[in-house]
Amino acid sequence: MFDYETQRIIAAPEVAERERRLELLRARVAGRIVSETDEGWDTARQAWNLAAAQRPPLVAFPETTDDVVELVAFARGHGLRVAPQGTGHGAAPLGTIEDALLLKPSRMRDVEIDASRRRARVGAGATWGGVQRAAAAHGLAGLAGTSPEVGVVGYTLGGGLGWLARRHGLACNSVLAADLVTADGRLLHVDREHEPDLFWALRGGGGSFGIVTALEFALYPVRSLYAGVLSWPQERAAEILHAWKAWTAGIPDSVTSVGRLLNLPPVPEIPEGLRGRSFVVVEAACLVAEHDGIELLRPLRELGPEIDTFAMMSPTELGALHMDPADPTPAYVDGWLLGDLPPVAVDALVEAAGPGSGSPLLSVELRHLGGALAEPAPEHGALASLEAEFATATVSLVRNENEAALARHAAIVRSALAPWEAERNYPNFAERSFEVSDLFSPATCERLVRVKAQYDPGDLIRSTHPVPTA
Numbered sequence: 391m392f393d394y395e396t397q398r399i400i401a402a403p404e405v406a407e408r409e410r411r412l413e414l415l416r417a418r419v420a421g422r423i424v425s426e427t428d429e430g431w432d433t434a435r436q437a438w439n440l441a442a443a444q445r446p447p448l449v450a451f452p453e454t455t456d457d458v459v460e461l462v463a464f465a466r467g468h469g470l471r472v473a474p475q476g477t478g479h480g481a482a483p484l485g486t487i488e489d490a491l492l493l494k495p496s497r498m499r500d501v502e503i504d505a506s507r508r509r510a511r512v513g514a515g516a517t518w519g520g521v522q523r524a525a526a527a528h529g530l531a532g533l534a535g536t537s538p539e540v541g542v543v544g545y546t547l548g549g550g551l552g553w554l555a556r557r558h559g560l561a562c563n564s565v566l567a568a569d570l571v572t573a574d575g576r577l578l579h580v581d582r583e584h585e586p587d588l589f590w591a592l593r594g595g596g597g598s599f600g601i602v603t604a605l606e607f608a609l610y611p612v613r614s615l616y617a618g619v620l621s622w623p624q625e626r627a628a629e630i631l632h633a634w635k636a637w638t639a640g641i642p643d644s645v646t647s648v649g650r651l652l653n654l655p656p657v658p659e660i661p662e663g664l665r666g667r668s669f670v671v672v673e674a675a676c677l678v679a680e681h682d683g684i685e686l687l688r689p690l691r692e693l694g695p696e697i698d699t700f701a702m703m704s705p706t707e708l709g710a711l712h713m714d715p716a717d718p719t720p721a722y723v724d725g726w727l728l729g730d731l732p733p734v735a736v737d738a739l740v741e742a743a744g745p746g747s748g749s750p751l752l753s754v755e756l757r758h759l760g761g762a763l764a765e766p767a768p769e770h771g772a773l774a775s776l777e778a779e780f781a782t783a784t785v786s787l788v789r790n791e792n793e794a795a796l797a798r799h800a801a802i803v804r805s806a807l808a809p810w811e812a813e814r815n816y817p818n819f820a821e822r823s824f825e826v827s828d829l830f831s832p833a834t835c836e837r838l839v840r841v842k843a844q845y846d847p848g849d850l851i852r853s854t855h856p857v858p859t860a
């Protein structure tokens with residue numbers, strides 16, 4: 391048998407010793423522990439992103455904070471690192487993690503809403519769909535992104551760019567407190583008064599500092615909002631994207647919108663009539679009453695969309711707007727920030743990914759930033775703001791035969807937009823493992839490294855965009 395811990399073939403007595411150690415761990419932990427020889431191993435080690443090949447030596451599904459403390463101690467005592475993973479939406483940059491216990495807190499998904507104080511407290515395994523449903527019962531909403539299946543903790547530690555972002559900023563800067571198990575096994579409650587440097591680092595600096603077991607964050611009063619999708623045949627890509635870009639220049643920060651090129655695959659899940667077709671699309675969420683929304687949308691509606699789904703809706707319905715796949719999917723994603731988007735950049739994008747480009751990419755999108763995202767939030771964390779006008783992402787579904795073509799075309803799109811690329815990447819959209827210096831200013835990097843060295847000097851915690859200890 392191959393032993394991942396030692397990276398060598400082990401003999402029968404050693405296998406028996408390994409099993410004995412695992413039995414001792416299982417006796418101390420309420421959650422499930424799965425190793426290579428157990429039934430369900432392949433499902434257990436799998437991430438939401440099926441394109442990520444994860445080969446950890448062990449996978450654990452803790453049910454309580456005590457379980458997390460035990461698992462961290464076990465890993466430390468057996469020469470393993472610990473890689474926390476809420477859902478695996480961000481698994482691509484993590485690599486194969488052959489040196490780490492994969493810790494999946496998917497059973498720790500409690501959601502408590504304190505409606506009078508407008509705050510939520512959620513377990514490490516909570517996803518945005520659950521939070522938004524619970525919050526909506528009180529006329530409140532959190533700063534969720536486009537997919538209700540994405541994990542609240544991973545999303546928030548990496549920034550959190552959602553449908554209400556131009557009004558309320560990045561989700562990380564609405565965090566009020568966190569509970570966290572450190573590499574040396576302490577359970578800390580972290581907020582402005584307690585462990586303030588760690589509290590700062592967690593808010594946008596990623597998952598390098600410990601295992602977050604619970605997160606508390608602000609909710610905002612949103613009973614309903616005007617939101618939806620406008621779609622035109624992709625032959626009109628240049629006209630529509632230019633018009634959308636011009637429209638974004640004059641809209642208030644109550645509106646967060648996306649312009650995108652969509653190539654729908656010819657699969658039965660997509661309704662006939664749309665299946666296999668290509669569109670240019672504008673999606674938007676507007677924190678306004680219906681008559682104001684209609685007025686705001688008028689210039690785009692005058693362009694005669696083929697499909698128009700705009701209506702007043704509950705914030706829970708925003709989860710369907712962007713049509714992100716719910717089930718585990720082999721996804722190839724690349725995302726980055728654009729300092730600006732002049733008309734020549736729109737032309738470059740359409741040439742690289744629009745009609746006649748032969749693009750095999752499912753989606754190429756531009757998210758409008760600015761508003762509250764542009765200004766450092768008061769008392770912000772490590773990711774204070776996004777210094778860019780637009781975020782962009784290319785997304786595709788990987789099948790064996792098309793991976794190379796997808797990577798090639800995604801690179802074509804990225805290089806077409808290279809002249810306008812912002813100085814730094816946005817952690818949540820950076821789908822390869824980046825150095826912290828690619829994500830943060832030098833002063834922020836220095837402070838993150840200091841916090842890492844203080845709370846995890848042995849580099850036990852394995853995260854997506856690792857902060858080094860020195």
Ligand SMILES: Cc1cc2nc3c(=O)[nH]c(=O)nc-3n(C[C@H](O)[C@H](O)[C@H](O)COP(=O)(O)OP(=O)(O)OC[C@H]3O[C@@H](n4cnc5c(N)ncnc54)[C@H](O)[C@@H]3O)c2cc1C
Nearest residue numbers: 475476477478479480535536541544545551597602853854
């Ligand atoms: C379909 C899709 C839609 C998306 N939409 C958006 C969007 O609208 N806006 C946006 O900003 N991003 C978006 N993203 C990116 C997403 O926010 C990141 O991939 C994020 O890391 C996902 O968090 P997760 O917990 O679901 O993923 P995971 O892969 O489970 O976690 C990612 C990383 O977060 C850290 N982490 C997770 N849980 C813990 C924990 N308990 N303690 C410590 N560290 C932890 C770890 O470093 C982990 O590797 C999207 C991604 C996908 C695939």
